[in-house]
Amino acid sequence: SRMAAQEERLVPSSQAKLDELFLHWLSLPDAQQFVLSLLLNVRKGKPIGNVGSGFTSPNAEDKTASKNLASPPPRSPTGRSPKHSPENNREGMWMDSKDGNLSKELGREGDLHRVPHQEDAIMQDKQHPAARKPDASLSLPRFYNPKQPSEEVLAGAKLETEEMTELLQSNPDGLNSETFVSFATKVCGFPSFLAPTLFEKLAGDEKKVSQAKCRFWWENSIKYKKPEARLFDLLRGQGVNYVTRDDWMKHLRFLLDTHPGLDFLKGTPEFQDRYLECVVERIFYVNNRAENDKMTQLDFIKSNLVKVLKYVDEEPDINKVLDYFSYEHFYVLYCKFWELDNDHDFLLDRDDLVKLSNYALTYRIVDRIFSGACKPLTSGTPEKLGYQDFIWLLLSEEDKHSETAIRYWFRGIDLDGDGYITPHEMEYFYKEQLHRMDCLAQEVVQFEDILCQMTDMVKPAREGFISMLDLKRCKQPGVFFNVLFNLTKFIQYDQKDPGQIFNERATPELTDWDRYAKIEYARLAMEEDQGEYVDEVEFGGGDDA
Incomplete structure (x- = not known):
């Protein structure tokens, strides 16, 4: 058994040595000429015979050739053939691999002179493999050239x-x-x-x-050019290699004048601007992966913009275009912002934002939002959220499965900015959740249990350190974030809300944001209808009096 083990260890090294010797032989000029001559004969349909002696040493080859080959050596430009020229190596093609002699068929001098006639007979035989034309289906495909369409x-x-x-x-x-x-x-x-x-x-x-x-x-x-590259070149400004929000605003304004689903906005220019701002912000939210306010051609290539713009052009009902352009989605975003903005200065402070979804977010995550950790604020006013900032916030809050939302909330939880969420950072945010559970008389789940459950769910590549890639691979990143800073959604998940489960199963083609916007728009529309009804009743009662 010991000897067998030694033999097993020797096999890889022996194979490596053989490979080394073969590569050395293949690098020799004589060997290269030999292989080339074989390929040329195959290409011409000539038989190559036995090739065993082609692997003999040069000296052995010379002795065998001088002993058995009666025909004169081939000519060379100098009048004398080199010792190891390709023509000399042709001798080895007809050598027998066992004894180094010529094969039986070509063992006599007269047989050598009949070789050309044998080749002619072969080429005239249509059934012979050498005489057949190569199958077009077996031809090699053309190499890919990125510059060629x-x-x-x-x-x-x-x-x-x-x-x-x-x-x-x-x-x-x-x-x-x-x-x-x-x-x-x-x-x-x-x-x-x-x-x-x-x-x-x-x-x-x-x-x-x-x-x-x-x-x-x-x-x-x-x-x-492909459609994505065409669209990018059309929208970008002259002399730059990116598309900005202003570029989108400028070119999409023609949509407001031509689309039948937006005719009702022509009398309200202010809402036209707000609608376009929402559309453009949603485009950047999904597609500007660098989040640098500059969409590159690669962003266009990876996006669905060409498909969506074509759909917008063909579909008269703008609300059916759920990606970016739905007016109902804009209506929900704008009304939610307006509800929180008590003084209607088009800016939100901390006291305004904590009221979102009935105080669903913790104060600690709200502080991180206003610090610019989740995303740098664009309002231009310190400690204030603008309309564009709120769009990013609400889209991320209601659909935590999107890549942008994962990046948004990951930066908020990553307190030290080292690219990892640690148990210490998780505990920092979860402490406020514990306090809320206690105040609401909810069953308290201790952090140790939560940590075990979240670790099992996320399965980080490095124990104790959750990366952004770990969360992108996780099937339920929204649960992870809700546990840390949204008690309402945490409880809904923990109690397995049947209404939510039914809604998700009934509409698998929709995103979490699509479902939320649909429900919220119905609620807002009902409240508006009820308000109009109350106004009509009061106005009618006044007339009767």
Whole structure:
């Protein structure tokens, strides 16, 4: 058994030595020429015979060749063939691997001279494998070239070029602002409400865009670009490689003038601005992963913006577009902000924010929000939350499963900013939850038990240190955060609220935010209807009196 173990240890080293010797042999010029000649013969359909002697030493090869090969050596440019030239190595192709002699078929001098005739016979035989043409299905695929358009892009560009040619032929004098919409939508693939942006870009001060300018811009700017890259180039400012909030606000304003689902806002410019601010903020919330207020082309590529913008253009009911553009979602965000803003200065302080969802958030997490730990505040006023800040807060609060929400709350819990949430930091926030449980006469769950449950749920890669990646991999990051700073949702989860479970199972296609916005909009609409009814009753009673 000891000897067997030694043999097992020797096998890997022996294999490594063989590999080393083979690689050394393969690096020799003679060996390379030998392999090349084999490949050339295979390509020409010639038989290669036995190749055993091709692996003999150069000296053995020379002796065997001089002893058995009667034909003269091949010519060389200098009149004398090198000792180990490719032509000399051809001898080894016909050597027998056992005794180093020529194979029986070519053992006599006369047989060597008949080889060309045998090759001709083989090539004339259609059934012989060497005479068959290679199967096209077995050909190697073309190597990927990132600079070369894919077949899908080429096919799309061909159809778009045909569409452009037909459109320009029917408008020989150029395209005005109305006919240009077809160029923007059918040829370039943009939504119709972005056609004015492209028209201004190409027309300048002119009233029409000429055929030459359309063709030149098409060929040189977007012909072989993917839809995401086209959209990015259209929206970004000149000379910069990113898209800002102002860019979005400028170009989406045309949507307010053309979409039938937003006609009712035309009489209220203030709400038009608030709606657009909400849409743009939601776009940045989801897609600006660096959170630096600059959307890059990579952000566009990874987003669903092209698909959503096309859906907005085709769907007359704006509320069906749940991503970014739903007016009902905007209504919920704006009304929740307005309810908390008692003095209506469009700013929230700590006393305002703690009232959110019936005092659901703890004071300690509210302090972290106002410190800018979760996200730097944009209101411009110290210790105040603006409308944009509140959008990020409410979206993160009601859907803690999104990547942005995980980043938002992780920074809030990570007190020392070292990139990990430790038991000490968890306990700091949970202490206030314990106090609330005691005040509300709820069953108190001790921190030690919570720590064990959260560790089992998150399964951190490093024990005692929960990273952001750990929470992204976790299936229930919302539970983790709610345990630490939202007692209402913690209790709902702990008691397995049947209404919540039914709602989630009935609408699996919706996000937590979608469900919340749907319920909250129904509540707000009912309250508004009741308020109008009370006003009508009071007004009617006054008339009767």
